[in-house]
Amino acid sequence: MGDILEITTRPRHHHVFYKFTANAINFEIKAEGNAALGISNKPEQNCEFLIGIGHNNRTWIKKVRGRGVYRETIDTPNILSATEYRRFWVSWYGDIIRLGVNGNSKPIVTFSSRTAELKYVTFLALDDVRNTVHWRIEVPPYIEKTYVMRPISGGDPYWVPYDRTTDFPDNAYIGGHENENLYIIRAEHNGSLTPGKYMTSKGMGYIPWGGEANSKLTFEVLCGFNFTWIPCKSTDTIPVGAVVGGYSEDPGKEKLYIGRSKYLEHLIPGKIQPSHKVCYIPYEGREIGLDKFEILVVPDDGKRCVNKFLIPGALIDHRIVFREEEQMNMDIEHAVNFEEYAGFLNPEVDG
Known part of the structure; x- marks a missing residue:
């Protein structure tokens, strides 16, 4: 599962940037005054975008760098507390920055970013020198950046059985985001072995099958870190190294691959069934088929x-x-x- 990074920030402190490649993070804040996040494509003092939370009883997202200053603002009195942590999420998929609260999938404020490659985030406190902000940030385990797609020793995929009597694997692979990190699982269902998602907030796995998101308490969890996601325009050709997540219920036991698709504000893992030419994801009780998706691949440049x-x-x-x-x-x-x-x-x- 993701690690918890705990930090404290004060006004006028030097910016410390953290690199996130998942395009979304969950975090908690405890502060008497306000808090802010800077998001940028480079770790520079002047961020590309700034998100203010509880600043003068308002929450906003504004563009800092470039021509002019553009801002989206809403009233949010008492959004922060000096005595308890309040939970938030932020994502930056599809050229839109979204900020949400308390696990609610609908963002409270959005901003059209039109800036590619946003991946650096810094955590701030604004204005008052007495304003101390305490943060709890959920981050994936640190992975060294790799410049060529070659196998990384020790990171190959493997599956770990899980039910509520066992501990969730520490090195489970984070495969998406739905107001929280999503983990990739697979479970048996009606003669199939079907990939899906696990949500820690619900303590439940979900697999797409038969038009429904079927809940599971017993399943296997994908672990490892030597993966990458590849955009896939057609299932006529499955990339070399694509991770097989299971098989269909059909007599031929068609291979099912692990995919993920953007849906509403989320990035949700599911199954790719090549003969159907879509990626099926489980969401809000339904199985949803999407024709734009990514496929999970173990890098290998020699096949x-x-x-x-x-x-x-x-x-x-x-x-x-x-x-x-x-x-x-x-x-x-x-x-x-x-x-x-x-x-x-x-x-x-x-x-």
């Missing part, structure tokens, strides 16, 4: 198949005819211009 070279996220036609034995012995680095396809090679490991 190929007949007449085509496959690298994670890209299918590259083999334009020169080789005899089969020549093709199988050929080094893939000689056949593919990796700079040309650099957009497919994600240098970050999602957290």
